[in-house]
Amino acid sequence: MADVIDLQGVEKSYPKPLPTKVLHGIDLRFPQGSFNSIIGSSGSGKSTLLNVMSTLDRPTKGKVFIDGKRTDTMRKNALAELRNETIGFVFQFHYLLPEFTAIENVLLPYQIRHGRVTDEARARADELCELIGISKVKDNPSMKMSGGQQQRTAIARALINNPKIIFADEPTGNLDSETSKTIYRLFRQINERFDTTFVIVTHDRRIAEETDRIVEIKDGRIETDIRR
Amino acid sequence: MSMPALKIALRFLKSGRAQTVLIVVGIAIALSVQVFVGALIGSLQSSLIDRTVGHSPQVTVLSARDNNVTIEGWSDMVTRIQQVGGVRAVAVSASSNAFVEKGGKVAPALVRGFDLTQADKIYGILDAIYSGTPPPAADGCLIGKELSQDLNVGVADNLTIATAFGTRTNLTISGLFDLGVASLNQGWILTRLDTAQGIFQFQDRVTAIEVGVTDVFKADAVAADITLALSNPAVKVQNWKDQNRELLSGLQAQSISSNMIQAFILVSVVITIASVLSITVLQKSRQIGILKAMGIKDRAASLIFLYEGVLLGLGGAVLGILLGAGLATAFSTFTKGAGGGSLVQISLDTMFLLQSFVIALISSAVASVLPARRSSKLSPIDVIRGS
Numbered sequence: 001m002a003d004v005i006d007l008q009g010v011e012k013s014y015p016k017p018l019p020t021k022v023l024h025g026i027d028l029r030f031p032q033g034s035f036n037s038i039i040g041s042s043g044s045g046k047s048t049l050l051n052v053m054s055t056l057d058r059p060t061k062g063k064v065f066i067d068g069k070r071t072d073t074m075r076k077n078a079l080a081e082l083r084n085e086t087i088g089f090v091f092q093f094h095y096l097l098p099e100f101t102a103i104e105n106v107l108l109p110y111q112i113r114h115g116r117v118t119d120e121a122r123a124r125a126d127e128l129c130e131l132i133g134i135s136k137v138k139d140n141p142s143m144k145m146s147g148g149q150q151q152r153t154a155i156a157r158a159l160i161n162n163p164k165i166i167f168a169d170e171p172t173g174n175l176d177s178e179t180s181k182t183i184y185r186l187f188r189q190i191n192e193r194f195d196t197t198f199v200i201v202t203h204d205r206r207i208a209e210e211t212d213r214i215v216e217i218k219d220g221r222i223e224t225d226i227r228r
Numbered sequence: 229m230s231m232p233a234l235k236i237a238l239r240f241l242k243s244g245r246a247q248t249v250l251i252v253v254g255i256a257i258a259l260s261v262q263v264f265v266g267a268l269i270g271s272l273q274s275s276l277i278d279r280t281v282g283h284s285p286q287v288t289v290l291s292a293r294d295n296n297v298t299i300e301g302w303s304d305m306v307t308r309i310q311q312v313g314g315v316r317a318v319a320v321s322a323s324s325n326a327f328v329e330k331g332g333k334v335a336p337a338l339v340r341g342f343d344l345t346q347a348d349k350i351y352g353i354l355d356a357i358y359s360g361t362p363p364p365a366a367d368g369c370l371i372g373k374e375l376s377q378d379l380n381v382g383v384a385d386n387l388t389i390a391t392a393f394g395t396r397t398n399l400t401i402s403g404l405f406d407l408g409v410a411s412l413n414q415g416w417i418l419t420r421l422d423t424a425q426g427i428f429q430f431q432d433r434v435t436a437i438e439v440g441v442t443d444v445f446k447a448d449a450v451a452a453d454i455t456l457a458l459s460n461p462a463v464k465v466q467n468w469k470d471q472n473r474e475l476l477s478g479l480q481a482q483s484i485s486s487n488m489i490q491a492f493i494l495v496s497v498v499i500t501i502a503s504v505l506s507i508t509v510l511q512k513s514r515q516i517g518i519l520k521a522m523g524i525k526d527r528a529a530s531l532i533f534l535y536e537g538v539l540l541g542l543g544g545a546v547l548g549i550l551l552g553a554g555l556a557t558a559f560s561t562f563t564k565g566a567g568g569g570s571l572v573q574i575s576l577d578t579m580f581l582l583q584s585f586v587i588a589l590i591s592s593a594v595a596s597v598l599p600a601r602r603s604s605k606l607s608p609i610d611v612i613r614g615s
Contacts, residue, residue: 056521056609077525084523091612095518099239109522111232157522169612 005030010062037208040217054167088158092170094150096142103138128156148179237535255544263552269486285438286447292464298433317349317440322424341424350440360403368402372413501595517611530600541592
């Protein structure tokens, strides 16, 4: 299967406040449709790796390819377009726009891409809300939902443009264990249904156990890479 | 890829409703003051101009000869002057100083002979007659309010005009006028052109060709055109601007100070919008960051705040102009002079209002450029790492 994510010799350093090298020569590939996790303790560099991989941040050295396109040298606008069309994000905080309702938030990436919302897009958003179980609250202002519902909305938003990859950084870090389980089940369901590639960063080994591949990061290097 | 930047801007404004209302009202108040000050000073100036030169000729053609104050061949000159652009009315006059006598009382007066229908277009004489009628006969005349009181005479009374060269002519008062200026009311005796020509033995000659212009501020240019059209060394052309330099520089100083006040008000509008929007960018940086992670481009991210600025400006401008116009109307209505009439009649010029509106809009757009740039420079990673 083709690699949808390809990192070659990626290094990342921060000059400020003290010069620090966070990632040391990472080589990593993820095939299309795979279900992966990156684990590591706090400060290991796993989130930095995810940010560089997901084009939110640029590597200091090395190459990053997303869906066959080199992203570390791409211009900002091209990156924005790539992110919009190819990538969905789920963060520890839902980052919903409080000015919009749940369904409007779900539709935002679509609107960024197409400008207008078509009936088809609305139907797809409704379907996604149904899939992730927020149909009843989809017209609520995004701030008037429970933490679990907000995170589900964020997942639906990540899916609206039918992305090839979903990057999730501690997506259940703020949720209770029962809701967390539901969210992971949902991820797996989406992975199987839409062939979406998942890269999930977590510090929780039990969660990582649920994925097909666990990459462990320690001090900015790949410590272990276990496929099952 | 297009972007619902306008929709987001509207939502941002709606979500911070109190803040939005406050800033719109702030802009509106500042703009209403600008509109009010501009309209007030403008109206004061035009009413001052109107009072000073509105009811008098703005350009006067006089004899250039030292030994003779009269002009010959004036009817050809009138025809030429009427063809000059910017000329509104032309009237010839035959005027000279004389003494007016009545029952042992003697007063100095300027006897002025006009074709009254022509002169009315310049002086507004017919409207100024408050008693009696214009002279129907050759021996009729009009005298001013103050002179009639001094001589204790009224309509149908007789006067004697005594000239320096010893002639005496009897005239009958056909009406009384009030031109609103005491010195004119006291000093002028108005009569028909042929009557004055007869009294002073001018024959067919006149002493001045008086011109009213459409734009009083272009009187000097019109005067120059008339000089060129006449090209006659026997006459000289004067205009009110050359003769009222002090007044003009006073008006100019007033205009400059008015413009400065208006400019400072607009600067304060710009600063208000810019500072509020800058704070909004900070408040919304998380939203902007996440929108960027979802693929919004820098240009669209900055457009959000540009739209916000223009929308705030639009709301403030509409409200401000209504408020300013209302303020000006209220001022005109409620400030009454001693006579019960409006002290200052503020006229609202549509062009001026439109100009204020457009300037306010442009100012808001300019004010939002800096916040928009900030928004454009925000990076999603800063927001995500920052939390």
